């Protein structure tokens with residue numbers, strides 16, 4: 516039986532379809548092959564109800580939405596002090612792929628821009644890029660993301676190969692990190708793990724459950740498995756709140772007001788702690804690399820369901 520939430524989501528889906536601005540990411544050639552009209556919306560509550568509308572089972576790559584989860588794994592594996600010694604928690608107001616480090620400390624400003632995210636990847640399983648094989652690190656990341664999703668996820672090798680073949684800017688960032696002593700070992704090895712991490716395949720339902728797992732203090736609402744120690748949830752949600760939408764983070768906070776993360780594959784995930792996770796998938800992106808329909812849908816959901824955490828009432 517369709518609930519009022521299902522009806523609401525289907526109505527929202529129709530309103531999303533009227534939003535036809537933006538363009539599919541084409542800087543990773545394989546991403547340009549997606550159908551730009553695809554749109555899915557999912558809402559998962561922390562007690563395990565999942566509501567879906569539209570293309571919620573179409574696979575796409577997680578891309579930058581992997582960043583808060585890899586950061587979470589780095590916090591667990593390397594410890595908060597070691598992670599903070601290499602990655603700051605300040606919003607940068609820069610684009611996701613900006614080549615910027617804090618001039619004084621040499622650290623990336625936060626774990627949501629690529630410089631910080633590549634560093635997080637290097638810290639998963641410990642080691643900052645040295646002492647742990649790429650295979651082992653990638654295995655930990657895919658297993659960790661799978662625990663958040665509640666089902667086994669896998670790398671889309673075509674997208675990974677496409678990103679690796681064209682990832683010169685990310686390589687430049689990696690070598691710059693190596694020159695400042697933020698990465699140890701061979702940066703190219705860390706970059707290959709990062710490219711594969713970004714190419715993990717998910718669908719909209721997965722993302723809503725990953726968000727709901729964070730909303731639920733680190734425990735998956737359906738499997739009951741703990742994906743993240745409760746003590747690290749606050750740190751992950753804080754950087755999502757201040758930095759998750761890159762240089763559009765301020766606008767996002769005013770309009771939506773939820774911790775969130777977007778990816779150039781067209782996914783956006785957001786959550787209300789203690790309540791629910793949201794995910795929207797639609798591949799056309801705005802100038803900041805955020806899904807146009809995703810930003811629209813999250814704004815509507817926040818207003819209609821009264822989710823903004825700074826609401827007056």
Ligand code: GLN
Nearest residue numbers: 578579611713778779804
């Ligand atoms: N893999 C992409 C990159 O690093 C992820 C970017 C994104 O989703 N914003 O360029």
